Amino acid sequence: MITAILVDDHELFRLGVTTAMQSTQPDISIVGEAETGADFFDLLETTTADIVLLDVNLPDMSGLDIAQRLKKERPEMKILIISSENTATVTQAVLTLGVNGFISKRMSGVDVLAEAIRSIMSGLEYYGKDISEIIYQVYVSKKKTTEVTQEFTKQETIIIELCRKGLQSKQIADHLSISPRTVEAHKNNIFHKLGINNTVEMLQYAINHGIIYINE
Helix, strand or coil: CEEEEEECCCHHHHHHHHHHHHHHCCCEEEEEEECCHHHHHHHCCCCCCCEEEECCECCCCEHHHHHHHHHHHCCCCEEEEEECCCCHHHHHHHHHCCCCEEEECCCCCHHHHHHHHHHHHCCCCEECHHHHHHHHHHHHCCCCCCCCCCCCCHHHHHHHHHHHCCCCHHHHHHHHCCCHHHHHHHHHHHHHHHCCCCHHHHHHHHHHCCCCCCCC
16 A cells, blocks of 8 residues: 655645545555645654655745755655646756656646556656656757767667657556666666766756757
């Protein structure tokens, strides 16, 4: 059973998510809810969970501040941002924190939410397709060059391109007829070559060096 805490200041949203999870996703349990950041940290004193489902805008503090604090105080807890604030500025700020995933309220139903939670708990990252598009927009104005400073294998280049299209590791694995763990191994090799640690930085490098193009 995957346990989750939902942090959102809209009661109807919390009720909808909790009810939908209970009725359609028996392997995921919402074990706690919080309306504010203060309520959430109070809840953590008595309740443990595998993952927090975190909105960005809360009455007393930013979800970004909560995520940053969690990374330090509860590094074992996974963080999935669920927010309607998916502007370029917010997206860049969220991804800089190195959270485990980010999906938009506007584009995500309970099935997508459940898929994101399961993917994250299996050790993968999860970013919604609309978030991927915003990532490209964030870097589209940056100067691109065809000079490539690192050598990638054919398989690595294909994986970079499929990540650009918003495919998750399981989807890439199905496309290439390999296992998700093999996909992650290839991605880790790319990360090691570039001295980075996440998919977003990999896509930024690929865009800036002309390996992939946003308008493709």
